[in-house]
Amino acid sequence: MLLILVMVLTQGPIELAPPTDITAEDRPNDAGGNVVISWTKSADDGAGSDAVQEYLIFRAAQDEEFQQIGRTRKGGEEFVDATTQDGVEYRYLIKASDGTVHSEPGMSEVVVSSAQWFHAGRISMLVATLVISILILWFIRKAKRGEKLFIRRIAGLEAVDDAVGRATEMGKPIMYIPGILDMDDIQTIASMIILGRVARKAASYETPILVPCTRSIVMSAAQETVKEAYVDAGRPDAYDADKIRYLTDDQFGYAAGVDGLMLREKPGAIFYLGAFYAESLILAETGHSVGAIQIAGTAQPSQLPFFVTACDYTLIGEEFFAASAYLSREPLLLGSLKGQDWGKAIFIIILIIGILLVSFGFETIISLLSTGQ
């Protein structure tokens, strides 16, 4: 006991090794106002006396005193100061601390934050977007000139007419489910486009079309789309706005509501086209149980197996986005499909070259094709 007391009394104040190699740089590819400060850990952080508990970050603008602006836990080697003013010169001090005692400070060079006019980490994405866009526009132009374009047969889309026809023969309505996401999702937008085609077909056959929606804004868009389709088909009087109804925003509440509708209305054909999650199988199995011909399409890879299992036809990923062009058979739209296919061919070639290069140790290709956040 006495020995411990003597040791404590004779021990001097703990001295912490300071952090080293302090650098402060403007954060690249941002809208300004950010500086990234990085350093090498103190020798007493995770080693030595292992007394460091945190790092304190101080900042001084031109001709100003240093003020503490933040702290990081032990082990930290980076801090982002998101409160800088662009064009102002700053210096940073970093101190290691055990909670009471601070180390000698390490200081950075002067740094100035700024905004960039181009995101340098997204060059590969820009190139890919440009190449695909040029290809698509090129084939649209070819289609405009009247050149015949071959598009492979898509069984699920060939079946759309049959499904509507079958429902008509059976005297049953069609049900169209546009997914559970809102209008800000590209799948819902694509779904509304296909709805226009299906509704036009339904209008010409005088078959009622039910569209239960999980978002109010989707309901409004679907009502307008179906209404326009009925006008185009020359049957505006047959349009019934109440067939396109809002159920609920709740995922499983919606599934229960749609299941109820299926069991009561017994539709002859059901279309599941849009974004789906866990409710996909609940809906598709109920649709199967009422004997409807079912066509599904989504860009959610995790839900595709459920639709493939429970539906008669499934549009997988890109086929779903090709549906509108395929159904319309309009040269301009088909041209865009052709461009899309050529884009895919280019990606396949790049993938094969990339695999070969990486296999032989040329890993620079990975950073060349990566996209910055």
Added chain:
Amino acid sequence: MKKQIPIIITFIAGMVMILQYFIPHRPFSDIQQLFNTWYVIIAVFAMILGLGNLLKIHAIRLQRRPKGWWYSIVLLLGFAVMFIAGMGWGIERGSLFDFLFWNTHLPMSSTMFALLAFFVASASYRAFRARTSEATLLLVSAILVMVGRVPLGNYIWDKLPLLGDWIMSYPNMAGQRAIMIGIALGVVSTSLRIILGIERTYLGGK
């Protein structure tokens, strides 16, 4: 004019959103947030339309009394109770609204979700019937993955979990990535068609 104005708005909005992805500088960096705010404002107004539609349809059902009309009473009563509870006593933790949410809405949602287990069983039965070579392949892969992920798999053969992981990491992942590439191209193509006004079905065009 009815079609031209939406096409112009779509073109401008689409191009601005593409530009903001590549230009981090202000004002482009703030545009996505601004557009999201506008979307929320529009969505709130649409919500009123949605509720109006819901109440109207169920009021008509009460009037016409078709099969199952009493479910409409449940819906309208449920709506009224939750609306009064929320507007009258707030939606904070411990409020009547909160109590009703946790004790009625949540159990019902969970019940619907739980039904998935039975639907998975019935769908799996149909999918796994080995009537074609593809279905047989699916059946064999599914059994290897499923058995490899439970202790029994390891007990039967200690390499079975590794085999299951290999199926998920290589053939399955390769297939998923191929689908994802197709989807990405489809999204670009669809977006271009809409932004350039080539696709105008949603406006009633042919």
